[in-house]
Amino acid sequence: MDELCVNCVRETCPIPLIETRKAINAATKGQIIEVTGTHPASKKEIPMAVKAMKLKLLSVDEKDGVWKIKIQK
Amino acid sequence: MAKATIVLHSGDFDKVYSALIIGNGALAMGMDCSIYFTFWGLQRLRLGALSKGHISKMHMMGLGKWFMKRKMKQANVASLEKLMKDFKELGGKIIACDMTMEVMGIKKEDLDQSLITEYGAVGTYIREARESDITLFI
Numbered sequence: 001m002d003e004l005c006v007n008c009v010r011e012t013c014p015i016p017l018i019e020t021r022k023a024i025n026a027a028t029k030g031q032i033i034e035v036t037g038t039h040p041a042s043k044k045e046i047p048m049a050v051k052a053m054k055l056k057l058l059s060v061d062e063k064d065g066v067w068k069i070k071i072q073k
Numbered sequence: 074m075a076k077a078t079i080v081l082h083s084g085d086f087d088k089v090y091s092a093l094i095i096g097n098g099a100l101a102m103g104m105d106c107s108i109y110f111t112f113w114g115l116q117r118l119r120l121g122a123l124s125k126g127h128i129s130k131m132h133m134m135g136l137g138k139w140f141m142k143r144k145m146k147q148a149n150v151a152s153l154e155k156l157m158k159d160f161k162e163l164g165g166k167i168i169a170c171d172m173t174m175e176v177m178g179i180k181k182e183d184l185d186q187s188l189i190t191e192y193g194a195v196g197t198y199i200r201e202a203r204e205s206d207i208t209l210f211i
Contacts, residue, residue: 012149014094017101018159025163053103 001031008037009066016042017049020071024055027073032058035069043067076105077207080198084113086126086138086153092211093156099207100163107190108160109198111170114211115177118169118184124153157188166190168197 006023008016016037023033035046043060046069050057058070077099081092092108099106110118117123131137151159161167169184171194191197202208 010149012151014097014101014156015151018097018163021101021103021163022159049102 001028004031004033006033006035008035008039008042010038012039013041013045015039017045020046020049020069024053024071024073029073031073033071033073035071036066037069038066043069046071074105075103076107076201076205077209078198078202078205079106079108079208080210081108081110081114081117082112083129083211084116084126085129086124087128087141088211089114089117089123089126089153090156092209093153093160095209096160096165097156097163100160100165104206105164105166106160107166107168107201109168109170109193111173115170115173115179115184118167118188119179120183120185123157123185123188161188168193170194 004023004027006019008019011019016035016039020033020035023035027033037043043062047057047060050071056072058072059068061068077096079092079096081089083089096106096108117126128138128141167188167190169189169192171192173179174181
């Protein structure tokens with residue numbers, strides 16, 4: 001199953017959360033979603049949303065101000 | 074499912090932002106959400122009027138709003154139209170207040186039907202609010 005990639009680079013609150021939610025809706029069960037972005041608050045808040053929706057947070061990485069969050073539906 | 078219910082009484086540009094950002098945040102975090110557009114807020118459901126409100130402070134005949142919109146553009150903040158589209162796409166409900174329509178002489182054809190999920194009055198709000206985890210009056 002391919003990963004679902006969401007690019008939120010330069011997008012600000014609440015767009016990264018919204019786009020992540022759309023991807024979660026579109027994903028099939030077990031599929032991995034990778035969100036990339038730069039907004040600092042979203043890096044903290046996307047994991048909160050993942051937890052609230054009882055999904056699996058696989059990883060959170062950041063390099064040169066760009067973060068990548070992997071979620072499994 | 075957990076739920077957020079928001080009353081948007083104000084038609085101010087910045088407060089419509091608050092309602093739609095919080096609403097989208099709730100939906101994005103796995104909740105249901107309804108926004109009740111009433112009184113001055115209902116004016117924003119008129120055709121093409123969503124982003125036509127004044128700002129609540131320092132409007133200065135539109136100068137303050139122009140300045141704020143410029144700043145928002147620089148910060149890459151989404152437009153109200155985009156936030157409304159996302160809100161609907163994520164399953165958010167927009168409720169138009171029947172009573173305000175009567176008081177202000179607003180007809181259904183004056184309002185943007187593509188935005189409105191249903192029409193309701195206080196009973197509809199209470200029915201939803203009593204089973205909500207979050208309820209706000211903006």
